[in-house]
Amino acid sequence: MGLRPSHAGALLRSHYAAGAGAGPNGRQFPPALARRLDDERTRRASAIAARQVAQDGTTKLLLRLGDGHTVESVMMPDFREDRAAGCLSSQVGCAMGCDFCATAKTGFERNLTSGEIVEQFLALRAEALAAGRRLQTIVFMGMGEPMLNLDNVLASIDRMARNELGALGFRQVTVSTVGIVSGIDALARSGMNVHLAVSLHAPDDPTRARLLPAGRRFGVRDILEAADRYQATTGRPVSLQYCLLGGVNDSAAQADELAALLGGRRMHVNLLRYNPTGISLRGEAYAPASEEATEAFVARLRSRAVVAHIRRPRGREIDAACGQLRRRA
Ligand code: SF4
Incomplete structure (x- = not known):
């Protein structure tokens, strides 16, 4: 030109x-x-095919890509009235097969390109601006396992967060994984210094393998050791995601086991009550943990000096869990 x-x-x-x-x-x-x-x-190579807005302002977009595939992205208003967070997808569908996940039901279709990931960011930023907010943080917690498309995820983060180019800083980006140990180590080696979140969901291997088939490949202890290495390399505390399902992973004994695992570790536990997505892949009808069980679980962790928070549910009345809107569309 x-x-x-x-x-x-x-x-x-x-x-x-x-x-x-x-x-x-x-x-x-x-x-x-x-x-x-x-x-x-x-x-743009993508267009907005569907848009849902919840009462709390949470906005879910279904983006139609150039080849007709669709992915979901979510803009979540922050409690500070001028800020918002974005949730990005890294793959079309997902191969991980987590039993409680709506995305898992459609299987894996393909990786997203770095450009398609950045387009989600640009679309969410426009949504945030229209709501009078600035898109302040990004999490890779949408459809897909980011560690299985790491090159494209890293290339997209580079554009969104590198000083000379991006709107964000690396500290404002979180990559989430079901616990792909090799991916955690590769992310540490990348030097990107982003936050890492690990979906643990159980303190023991049998319960974890029931919920996350990927758990059979990597045991809880292997994953936590990889998280230790990540923290040592980057200096960033790792957060552990724990989705509470009634009668599955919400017992006092499981809280104690988790606390014992985390003793001496500087990790944060984010607890979230399950958002029902219908009958699971294996035909289970999971239910959220009760309010009482959730409060008791977090209290038990805190009594053993584990830093734990209960994440507020967002956009419950829209298809808030990842993969729901896409399946409906
Ligand atoms: S929870 Fe995440 S990693 Fe697991 S199947 Fe769903 S999209 Fe994939």
């Missing part, structure tokens, strides 16, 4: 870091060229 290489940085930064609708700086680019660049850069 006749631009000098030195223009590339300004152009990319205007694309990734500036708010939606902000064109390349007219003082750096002649107006006609600025208009042309703006047309080019706002061209």
Whole structure:
């Protein structure tokens, strides 16, 4: 287009870091060229195929990709009224087969490209801006296992978070995994220094293998040791996600076992009550842990000096669990 290489940085930064609708700086680019660049850069490979907004402002998008596949992304308003968080997908479908997950029911279709991941970010940022908020943090907790598409996930994080380009910082990005040990080590080696979240969901291997078939490949102790290495390399405390299912993983004994595992470790436990997604892959009808069991579980962890929080459910009245909107559509 006749631009000098030195223009590339300004152009990319205007694309990734500036708010939606902000064109390349007219003082750096002649107006006609600025208009042309703006047309080019706002061209997207995906389109919004469905949009659901919950009463709390949580907005779920179904993006239709260039080849017709669809993925979900979610904008979640923060309790601070000018901020929001985004949840991104890393794959179309997922091969992990977690028994309680709506996405698992459709199986794995393909990896997302880095561009398709960044487009989710741009779409969520536009949603946040329209709601008067700034998209402040990103979590890879949507469809797919990020560690199985790590190259593209890392390339997308680079664009969203590298200082010279992105709108975020690396500290504002969280990558979540079911516990792919090799992926945790690769993420540590990448030097990206993002936050790591591990979906543990049980303190023992048999319960974990029942909920997460991937758990058969990597035991709880192996996963926690990988998390230790991640913390040692990056200096970032790892958070452990624990979805409480009634009568499955919410007992006092399981809370004690989890506390014993975490003794001496500087990890945070995020507890979430299960969001029902219908009959599971293996034909189970899981139910959320009761309020009482949830409170007792967190109290037991805290009494043993484990840092634990109960995550607020978001967008319950829309298809809030990952994969639900896509299945319905
Ligand atoms: S919970 Fe995550 S990793 Fe497990 S099947 Fe669903 S999308 Fe995949």
